[in-house]
Amino acid sequence: MGSDSKHIITALQRLAMFWRASQWLxxxxxxxxxxxxxxxxxxxxxxxxxVDLADMLGISQASLSDSVAAxxxxxxxxxxRDPDDGRARMIEVTRAGASLAERMPDAPAVIQEAIAGLAEDxxxxxxxxxxxxxxxxQEAEAIPIQRMCLTCHYFRPHVHTDPVRPHHCGFVDAAFGDGGLRLDCADHETATEEEAARNRTRLSAVG
Amino acid sequence: MGSDSKHIITALQRLAMFWRASQWLxxxxxxxxxxxxxxxxxxxxxxxxxVDLADMLGISQASLSDSVAAxxxxxxxxxxRDPDDGRARMIEVTRAGASLAERMPDAPAVIQEAIAGLAEDxxxxxxxxxxxxxxxxQEAEAIPIQRMCLTCHYFRPHVHTDPVRPHHCGFVDAAFGDGGLRLDCADHETATEEEAARNRTRLSAVG
DNA sequence: CTTAATACATAGGACTCCTATTTAATGTGC
DNA sequence: GCACATTAAATAGGAGTCCTATGTATTAAG
Structure with missing residues (x-):
């Protein structure tokens, strides 16, 4: 039908607004x-x-420069200075910055609880x-590529018959389920475009 | 397990960032x-x-006042002036504002397409x-209450055996499925706290 | 070795967002 | 009916975001 698309948009909008507000807090x-x-x-x-930071945050390079200066x-x-490219700068934390970053929560407690409150499935x-x-x-080039299962050479969705762990990771050679999907995996190896497209189609189709 | 919570947080973070960036565009x-x-x-x-606008957007009243002034x-x-309360102001659109609002998309096209690309289930x-x-x-009082099914007197989750349309709306007296859940329903009638709590428990439990 | 492209920084400007504080209108208790 | 909080907005002051446009190195390409 697609009428639910509109409500999903609304929900995402609410969440995005809440997210920004709680980031301030x-x-x-x-x-x-x-x-x-x-x-x-x-x-x-x-x-x-x-540049990479600006890209990740979706702001202009000048704005990023402002924030880094702050x-x-x-x-x-x-x-x-980046040793490989004299034009570029590597932004890195100081000791004070590192200790501060360590104490900052990923997300507000309420949303962690909200997610934890969902059933595992x-x-x-x-x-x-x-x-x-x-x-x-990512395909629409609206956000930068992440090291996620869907773009990984090692990812093979829906290759097992077990409904709980239908996917397979060729790197660790193990079966896993939807809950194990990664968005930023250290072992990620970029797939070809065809592989990525196939991954998406297969993961999208409901078993 | 709960290890997937972390990845969900990451995903929401990415989406929230994308959302803000595209709002600028x-x-x-x-x-x-x-x-x-x-x-x-x-x-x-x-x-x-x-006040209500500030509450909805999750910003201070002073900030809201700034934006309204702009x-x-x-x-x-x-x-x-609000006729019922001389202190309050009703913010309303002018003709120019209304026509501009009409032309503004709810969300960027790419996300509409991304959602449309999902399977209906x-x-x-x-x-x-x-x-x-x-x-x-909402229960944690982190965002204001919306007129959604989960807080509606007429909502009865999982009362039908049909897996496609297990819920029931007492207002329109019809069965519907997860895809029909509303977040801002014109017919909403606020439920008691007990009703809302029961709704949540029932909807949460996977059939 | 010029020309183009790239990576940052800076300048100027509108505006957000904050914490007070002020002004106005509304309730409340005596 | 009157002092006294409470509530709704507006305003002031200040840091900082975010933009476009421009300047300044550095690297890549012809």
Missing amino acids: VAKDFALNPTQGEVLTRVAAKPERA LDRKGLVRRR DRAGLLRCLSLIIRSL | VAKDFALNPTQGEVLTRVAAKPERA LDRKGLVRRR DRAGLLRCLSLIIRSL
Whole structure:
């Protein structure tokens, strides 16, 4: 029918608004604002180039530069020349920035509880749907590519008959279910376009 | 297990970031910014008091006042005294604001397509999960109450044996499925706390 | 070795978003 | 009917986002 699409949009809108609002609350406790918090947690995980950060956050390079400057002023990050490219800067955390990032929660407690309150099957299904949506956005080049199962060479969806663990990861050579789908996997190896397209079709089709 | 919670959080984070970024793009075409766009579409649907708008958007009353002032300067909204309460102002659209709001899309085309690309069962399941999450956030008083099935007096989840249309709406006296769940229903009648709690438990339990 | 492209930084400007504080209108208790 | 909180908005002041446009290195390409 598609009439439910509209309600899903509404729901996502509500969640997005809540997310932004709670980012203000979380960040405020640390004397930051949402963008600064986002940059800090990203950079704490791994030093990044400015362009890549701007791309990930979906803001312009100039805006990113503003935020990095603000974090720099606060002594939480540092800009260092990229040895491989003299034009680029690697943004990295200082010790103070790292310890602050460590204490910042991924998400507000209420949403963690809301998700934990779902039935396990629902969580798995939700993750599968969200993965498919994100993959669509990547294909449309609306968001940058992530190291997710759907774009991984090792991912083989729906190859087992066990309904609980129908998928297979060729890297760890193990079966797993929707709940095990990754969005940022350390073992990710980029698939060819055909592989990725096939993965999506197969994962999308409900068993 | 709960290890998938973390990935769901990641997915929601990515979506929230994408959402904010695309709001800039959408709004920019209309010489607005995300908050102004949000206010305008809300007010276009129904005139609202300033406090209520601030509450819905999750920003302070002062910030809301800023944005309304900006919209006022652009001739898109108007502030009128609330006849029932001389302190309050009703924010309402002007003719120009209404026509502009009409042309603004609910969501970027790419996400509409991403959702449309899901299987129908998946969409229904997704909507159910998102509804439950939103309801949790409402119970935690993290977001304002919406006129959704889960808080409606007329909603009776899982009362039919038909797996496609297990729920029932007492207002229209008809059976419907997960895909028919509403988040902002005109016929909504607020349920008692016990009814709402029971609704949630029943809808949450997977058939 | 010029020309183009790329990676950042900066400048200027509109505006968000915050915390107070002020102004106005409405309730409440005596 | 009157002081006294309460509530709704607006305003002031300030940090900072985010934009476009431009400048400044550095690298890649012809």
